[in-house]
Amino acid sequence: MQIIFHIDLNAFFASAEISIHPELKGKPIVICRQSKRSIITTASYEARKYGIHSAMPLFQAKELCSHLVTVEPHFELYKALSQSFFEIIATFSPYLEVASIDECYVDMTEYFQKNKANPQDVAKTIQDKVYDTLSLQCSIGIAPNKFLAKMASDMKKPMGITIITNKDIKTKLWPLSIKDMIGVGKKTQPKLIELGIETIGDLANYHNYEKIKPIFGKNALIFYQRANGKDFSKINYSKNELKSVGNSTTFETDSNDEQFIRKKFRDLSREVSQRAKKRELISNSISITLKYTREKSRTKQIIIEHYTNEEEIIFATALLLFENIYNGEKLRLVGVSLNNVIHYKELNQQISLFEHVQDNYYISQKDKTDQIIEELNSSLDDIHLIKASSLIHKEKIQKKYIKNDE
DNA sequence: TCTGGGGTCCTAGGACCC
DNA sequence: TCTGGGGTCCTAGGACCC
Numbered sequence: 034m035q036i037i038f039h040i041d042l043n044a045f046f047a048s049a050e051i052s053i054h055p056e057l058k059g060k061p062i063v064i065c066r067q068s069k070r071s072i073i074t075t076a077s078y079e080a081r082k083y084g085i086h087s088a089m090p091l092f093q094a095k096e097l098c099s100h101l102v103t104v105e106p107h108f109e110l111y112k113a114l115s116q117s118f119f120e121i122i123a124t125f126s127p128y129l130e131v132a133s134i135d136e137c138y139v140d141m142t143e144y145f146q147k148n149k150a151n152p153q154d155v156a157k158t159i160q161d162k163v164y165d166t167l168s169l170q171c172s173i174g175i176a177p178n179k180f181l182a183k184m185a186s187d188m189k190k191p192m193g194i195t196i197i198t199n200k201d202i203k204t205k206l207w208p209l210s211i212k213d214m215i216g217v218g219k220k221t222q223p224k225l226i227e228l229g230i231e232t233i234g235d236l237a238n239y240h241n242y243e244k245i246k247p248i249f250g251k252n253a254l255i256f257y258q259r260a261n262g263k264d265f266s267k268i269n270y271s272k273n274e275l276k277s278v279g280n281s282t283t284f285e286t287d288s289n290d291e292q293f294i295r296k297k298f299r300d301l302s303r304e305v306s307q308r309a310k311k312r313e314l315i316s317n318s319i320s321i322t323l324k325y326t327r328e329k330s331r332t333k334q335i336i337i338e339h340y341t342n343e344e345e346i347i348f349a350t351a352l353l354l355f356e357n358i359y360n361g362e363k364l365r366l367v368g369v370s371l372n373n374v375i376h377y378k379e380l381n382q383q384i385s386l387f388e389h390v391q392d393n394y395y396i397s398q399k400d401k402t403d404q405i406i407e408e409l410n411s412s413l414d415d416i417h418l419i420k421a422s423s424l425i426h427k428e429k430i431q432k433k434y435i436k437n438d439e
Numbered sequence: 440t441c442t443g444g445g446g447t448c449c450t451a452g453g454a455c456c457c
Numbered sequence: 458t459c460t461g462g463g464g465t466c467c468t469a470g471g472a473c474c475c
Contacts, residue, residue: 218474334467
């Protein structure tokens with residue numbers, strides 16, 4: 034039988050800030066941007082005592098706690114700490130799947146075959162090591178599969194260790210609300226309650242599988258099995274490749290000022306370009322999102338001729354898409370995304386599949402885009418824009434490609 | 440004065456090919 | 458005599474997670 038650990042950093046962003054600003058310790062703090070439309074990404078345990086939690090709008094949190102301290106997020110810090118956290122875990126087992134910035138699954142089966150040890154003790158050792166090294170607390174769930182391990186790590190926080198075995202399914206899993214099941218959100222929950230399914234146990238024992246099928250679609254069987262404590266999904270320790278890189282921003286106040294909106298697209302395109310470059314990712318699929326209200330949004334996507342991560346091309350394409358779908362109404366959010374990103378290396382592999390020297394579809398040469406920068410910056414009228422953009426898309430840049438003869 | 444921003448995955452419909 | 462069906466790719470939208 035497998036032994037899976039699910040390890041989750043507690044109040045991660047808040048703890049990270051406290052670790053470098055010890056004066057914040059013991060205070061009710063929340064991590065969020067300082068804006069009237071902000072929502073809280075993480076609340077410290079002191080703040081949680083006031084009923085404050087993630088995803089709560091900042092203005093509400095302030096109503097609950099007048100002396101609340103807000104801290105701007107520092108994602109670079111979190112990424113660095115997260116990386117160190119995973120490195121520590123990997124010293125126990127290499128079979129590690131990064132699930133998000135603050136959690137991972139680890140297959141510890143082999144570890145316990147080699148080492149005579151008690152899982153509870155090993156979990157404690159991991160917690161201590163993470164705490165001593167990074168001043169971060171974590172909760173650990175131990176179970177025979179990923180789903181149960183994840184459910185277990187949620188049960189005791191902070192610094193909890195929870196074991197769920199097959200014998201515990203009826204007592205520990207089944208009483209939980211169906212909303213606590215991973216993958217059941219606020220749209221699915223009411224549909225299940227309609228069928229009389231209010232707990233995970235209700236789902237596990239539901240008599241009519243045909244009725245739950247359309248609610249879960251393709252994954253119906255997987256949900257049904259999980260409710261019964263069975264999960265056959267494997268630790269995917271070789272994944273963790275990004276599929277998209279995006280950036281979006283909500284305006285302080287809704288706006289239909291196109292000059293202002295273009296400026297936002299410029300900033301978003303720059304950010305996306307920089308982040309993609311840092312990770313050496315390129316894409317030929319660019320999309321924008323326009324949000325008019327919290328309910329009403331539009332997205333538009335286009336496949337361009339070349340793979341790129343250049344700011345100017347992302348920007349020009351975003352503007353083209355914008356002209357294409359914008360209806361002139363006030364917007365609350367705009368976003369830009371590179372979709373289906375691949376690594377530089379992958380593109381080279383794809384190209385080397387061809388026998389002959391090919392155009393390299395990745396535009397990286399700055400000088401080729403410099404003229405377009407000029408045009409775009411000097412004038413942003415539509416005709417100019419389309420010209421500039423078609424220039425970008427049509428231009429194929431020859432890159433020396435040396436045929437690999439092996 | 441009033442609910443973010445980073446993502447992943449699934450679905451359904453249309454275009455197109457054979 | 459009177460318009461298939463399977464497969465694939467693309468797009469837009471939506472649910473969900475942290």
